[in-house]
Amino acid sequence: MTLTTEQKVGLFFLAALVVLAVMIELVEDWRPFETQVNYHTFFRSAVGIKVGDPVRLAGVEVGRIRSIRLEGPRVRVDFYVVSGTDIRQDSLASIRQMNLLGGQFLGLEFGSPASPQLAGDAEIPSVEGANIDQLITHLDQNQERVFGTLGHLIEESRTSFVNAVARLESIAEKIDSGAGSLGRLVNDPTLYDELTLAVSNVKQVVERLEKGEGSLGRLLNDPTLYDQVSQVAANLQEVSSRLRAGEGSLGKLLVEDRFYNDASDAFASIRDISGKISRGEGTLGKLVNEEDVYRDTREAIARIASIAAKIDEGSGTLGHLVNDDDLYRDAKTTLHKVEKAADGLSDSGTVSALGTVIGTLF
Structure with missing residues (x-):
């Protein structure tokens, strides 16, 4: 069967596309004009990464993973970075997550500036991170633990919970049927009517206040009150000024030191008199401190009371004179x-x- 020119061109174009796809797949990492430096690292688990995944330094892509293979009890990951990448001897490698939807890469960290450069084909220390499988496993364990504890708690408090629900249902039924104060409050329309009436009364009061009716309305709307308050404030300010200036008796009392000195002298005299009385000096001191004076005074009062009693009873000449x-x-x-x-x-x-x-x- 002879192919037409159009068929030949179509087959050639199809073959060219297949060859191009194969070349793209085979030479994806082929960069003839780029110098590459090889490194390797070890992990206990390399879940999520594969050959060809990017290698990133501080989030910037600097290379690709060449191979992943087992080497004893660890997983060896070989990779390369572009020449000139700042890899230090204390740089660290770890497997990191690109985003929450998946995808991982080999992440590198900057070392300290004082640390020397790491030569090619050397091992970079690794840091084990939590991969998605470990997170899911831990989540399942924590979920089982939490739900297990919650289940035990619900099982232990089932009776109390059922009783509480039953009581709540009973309370709700009573309220719905209008029993008790709360039931009446919820079901009795009188409350709504009274509340509406109260709101109406408040509205009327506010309207009357706005119109200036009544004492409170005048108090709120009459500017006389403001003027009087301003006048009182002015008077108080004037009085305060006069007091600071030392005018009047109270001003002099506040400003002049003579009143303070006189008051101090008076208090000193009072303390002196009080001291003399406490020491028993003078007539008042003896009267306060000596018991003989107290006893004589008490006996004199008793005799006067006795004489007054006799006079009141009519005894003696004076008693006859008063009572007869x-x-x-x-x-x-x-x-x-x-x-x-x-x-x-x-x-x-x-x-x-x-x-x-x-x-x-x-």
């Missing part, structure tokens, strides 16, 4: 007689007057 009415009547009668005698003296002589007085009295 006969003495008052006799004195009144005598005065009447003296008055009659005085009247008779004006009409009689001396002898007759003396006889009249004697006769009147006796």
